[in-house]
Amino acid sequence: MNSKVTIAVVCTVLLVSLAGAAPLPAQEEPSEQPIVLTLADAIQMALERNYDLQIADSRTQQAKAGYGEAAAADRFQLNFAGAYLRLGPVASMTLPPELGGGAIKLGEDNTWNYGASAYKSLYSAGRNAALRALARVGSATAELNAAAARRQIALATTELFYGIVQAQGLLRVAEQNKHRADEQFQVAAARVAAGAAPQFDQLRAEVEVANAHQGLIAARTAVATAKSQLKNLLTIDVARPIEIEAPPQPVFLAADWPACRELAGQTREEIKIAQQQVAAAEQSVRLARAARGVNLGAIGAYTRQSAGGFSEDYSWSLGVQASKPILDGGSSRSQQRQADEQVKQAHLLQQQTTELVALDVWQAVLALEEAKAKLASTGKTVEQAEEGLRLAQIRYEAGVGTPVEVTDARTALSAAETNHVNAVYSYRVAEARLARAVGVPASELPVTEQ
Numbered sequence: 001m002n003s004k005v006t007i008a009v010v011c012t013v014l015l016v017s018l019a020g021a022a023p024l025p026a027q028e029e030p031s032e033q034p035i036v037l038t039l040a041d042a043i044q045m046a047l048e049r050n051y052d053l054q055i056a057d058s059r060t061q062q063a064k065a066g067y068g069e070a071a072a073a074d075r076f077q078l079n080f081a082g083a084y085l086r087l088g089p090v091a092s093m094t095l096p097p098e099l100g101g102g103a104i105k106l107g108e109d110n111t112w113n114y115g116a117s118a119y120k121s122l123y124s125a126g127r128n129a130a131l132r133a134l135a136r137v138g139s140a141t142a143e144l145n146a147a148a149a150r151r152q153i154a155l156a157t158t159e160l161f162y163g164i165v166q167a168q169g170l171l172r173v174a175e176q177n178k179h180r181a182d183e184q185f186q187v188a189a190a191r192v193a194a195g196a197a198p199q200f201d202q203l204r205a206e207v208e209v210a211n212a213h214q215g216l217i218a219a220r221t222a223v224a225t226a227k228s229q230l231k232n233l234l235t236i237d238v239a240r241p242i243e244i245e246a247p248p249q250p251v252f253l254a255a256d257w258p259a260c261r262e263l264a265g266q267t268r269e270e271i272k273i274a275q276q277q278v279a280a281a282e283q284s285v286r287l288a289r290a291a292r293g294v295n296l297g298a299i300g301a302y303t304r305q306s307a308g309g310f311s312e313d314y315s316w317s318l319g320v321q322a323s324k325p326i327l328d329g330g331s332s333r334s335q336q337r338q339a340d341e342q343v344k345q346a347h348l349l350q351q352q353t354t355e356l357v358a359l360d361v362w363q364a365v366l367a368l369e370e371a372k373a374k375l376a377s378t379g380k381t382v383e384q385a386e387e388g389l390r391l392a393q394i395r396y397e398a399g400v401g402t403p404v405e406v407t408d409a410r411t412a413l414s415a416a417e418t419n420h421v422n423a424v425y426s427y428r429v430a431e432a433r434l435a436r437a438v439g440v441p442a443s444e445l446p447v448t449e450q
Helices: 003-021 039-049 051-074 127-193 199-233 257-267 269-290 331-397 403-438
Strands: 035-037 077-086 092-094 103-105 110-123 242-244 295-305 314-323
Touching (some): 039 127, 051 127, 127 199, 127 242, 127 269, 127 331, 199 242, 257 331, 257 403, 269 331, 331 403
Antiparallel strands (some): 077 110, 110 295, 295 314
């Protein structure tokens, strides 16, 4: 063996072994019992705690309160007002002696009044009805937005939950890889001690052990990171330990694309929101037309006041009030033209939204089929890689194989196991995204007979 190559390998082994021999970071004992979560638990907790959903629900209540404000325009309205005034100086005049003399005040230095006024709209040319309809549309839209937000949060929770399952699966792969590297080192060391293999085999095996150790550290960190992301979404303290119950292995489903598209058109909040926007635009047209109409209302008032001069100490009035704009410089016609264009835009947006939802469903179906094909192939690949490693180990122990063959076979098996874990994650997420695209739980997705 070339001496320079031997020295380089020895130096590499020493450097990597120093890092590889270091123990894994000590895990602190949790001060609290871990929270054990199923996927359903995590979704429920997210829906209850997520700040975005709380804001969306508050906006829904705000929109519902807005309907009361719009309906008030048609209801009986009563107002009360009163005042007290101290005046001075008050003018006076002196009567001539032939009229009896003396001074007469021409006013009062103290005046007061109070009373009530009432109004009731009798006719508004459709304005009040349009305002109520717009308020109802706003309330319905707010509820739909909140429902869409809940679906999105549920999907995000599902993806993060499956992300932890994926990270834990990759951790198991890393642990198995480290165990296999340890076994290979023991075999190589035994063969070197028996004089059946060169020292280089043992040095190479030590490097593989150190490298596997580094992968194990990274995998453990990935699990902790995935858990912290889910805890952040669930508003759980980042230091609080959590454990998850692994979901069952996925069962392949064949999505019925036409049925999924039809169902999405009935359930997706985005389409319903677009329909509400059409309704809002149509009411805006009605409101714009009402601006040029007649407004008719009944008015009444009753007042008590300080008596003085020729006035009584009370007064009342009843009547009808009417108004209609005659010339407004073309403002109302411009508003109506704008409202007509908003209706056209709303219809176009509704059609666009329907097509985008169909595209979303189609892409989700394709992603599910791709994930299903990859998952089906990775299971067989793992079996083949396991058999390849077994044969390479037998050949090496028999003295007819090289450590390079064993390393390559072990690397291939680790890659196959990693691909399988990733494929399971991709299928689960693809199924969840299809359910989100259709707008129903995964268990209710339309499927074809397989």
